[in-house]
Amino acid sequence: MRLENKVAIITGACGGIGLAIVAKFVAEGAKVLAADLDQAATEKLAEQYDGQVKGFAVDVTDYAQVEAMVEMAVTHFGTVDVVINNAGVAIAKMLLDHDPAQDFDMITGVNQKGVYHGILAAGRKFRALGKPGVILNTSSIYGQMAAEMTFTYNVSKAAVDMMTKCAALELAPHNIRVAAVAPGRVDTPMLRQYEAMGLWEHIRREQMRNEFTQPGEIADVFAFLASAESNCINGTTVFADDGFLNFKYPLLPPA
Ligand SMILES: NC(=O)c1ccc[n+]([C@@H]2O[C@H](COP(=O)([O-])OP(=O)(O)OC[C@H]3O[C@@H](n4cnc5c(N)ncnc54)[C@H](O)[C@@H]3O)[C@@H](O)[C@H]2O)c1
Numbered sequence: 587m588r589l590e591n592k593v594a595i596i597t598g599a600c601g602g603i604g605l606a607i608v609a610k611f612v613a614e615g616a617k618v619l620a621a622d623l624d625q626a627a628t629e630k631l632a633e634q635y636d637g638q639v640k641g642f643a644v645d646v647t648d649y650a651q652v653e654a655m656v657e658m659a660v661t662h663f664g665t666v667d668v669v670i671n672n673a674g675v676a677i678a679k680m681l682l683d684h685d686p687a688q689d690f691d692m693i694t695g696v697n698q699k700g701v702y703h704g705i706l707a708a709g710r711k712f713r714a715l716g717k718p719g720v721i722l723n724t725s726s727i728y729g730q731m732a733a734e735m736t737f738t739y740n741v742s743k744a745a746v747d748m749m750t751k752c753a754a755l756e757l758a759p760h761n762i763r764v765a766a767v768a769p770g771r772v773d774t775p776m777l778r779q780y781e782a783m784g785l786w787e788h789i790r791r792e793q794m795r796n797e798f799t800q801p802g803e804i805a806d807v808f809a810f811l812a813s814a815e816s817n818c819i820n821g822t823t824v825f826a827d828d829g830f831l832n833f834k835y836p837l838l839p840p841a
Pocket of ligand 1: 597598599600601602603604621622623624644645646647672673674675676696700724725726727768769770771772773774775776777
């Protein structure tokens with residue numbers, strides 16, 4: 587098992603990708619602090635993986651809560667080795683319909699500041715423990731490309747890519763590795779917003795193989811990046827997008 591005796595913290599643990607990461611990490615032998623806004627859901631998760639998972643309610647927009655989350659992993663499991671800043675929100679809204687009093691701050695507060703909080707709290711804890719650590723952030727293909735209705739989301743994910751680079755550089759002397767995963771289109775509650783908008787079939791056709799990535803496939807990438815097998819992957823974003831960024835919308839209908 588790749589992650590035997592490792593302790594990992596996962597934020598957004600009760601969402602589509604988060605649940606899959608928890609399952610994968612437990613299967614690979616890790617102990618997991620499953621953190622999410624929804625306390626009842628984190629407790630349910632802990633019951634499901636009796637002993638290997640502890641639930642923790644956190645709002646990643648609040649630094650004090652993120653620091654308490656990292657502290658809880660150490661108190662409960664004795665240490666921490668991996669922190670995954672995965673919590674994210676996306677709301678489809680055209681730019682000119684934005685309410686500048688709230689829309690920008692709401693998305694960047696979770697996707698950008700939340701990741702910043704996670705990097706900071708994890709980096710400080712690894713330094714205090716005097717041990718190597720791994721910090722992984724969930725980015726997106728939208729950090730690299732423009733899209734309609736997701737202006738702030740794309741801005742926040744571009745920031746995740748840059749925070750990943752800058753943090754890796756500053757944390758390297760402390761033996762802390764930082765990387766990001768940029769999923770393409772993954773079938774989770776977040777993506778299902780497109781279904782409610784009648785765009786599900788359209789976005790499926792945009793996929794090179796006409797199918798969405800499954801959360802478990804993204805979890806496999808996280809498990810690899812958390813393990814010693816990926817020791818030379820640092821300060822970069824790994825694109826788990828089934829080629830989305832490299833190919834145009836297919837001209838021909840699927841065979
Ligand atoms: N689904 C996709 O196609 C896709 C593609 C690229 C990137 N991503 C990214 O993957 C990550 C996980 O997304 P998902 O698809 O599983 O979405 P999801 O909506 O299923 O899960 C997101 C989780 O984050 C939690 N969360 C939201 N705000 C929070 C906060 N302030 N503090 C703590 N937890 C909070 C939610 O409660 C939820 O459980 C996100 O960062 C998202 O941007 C998703």
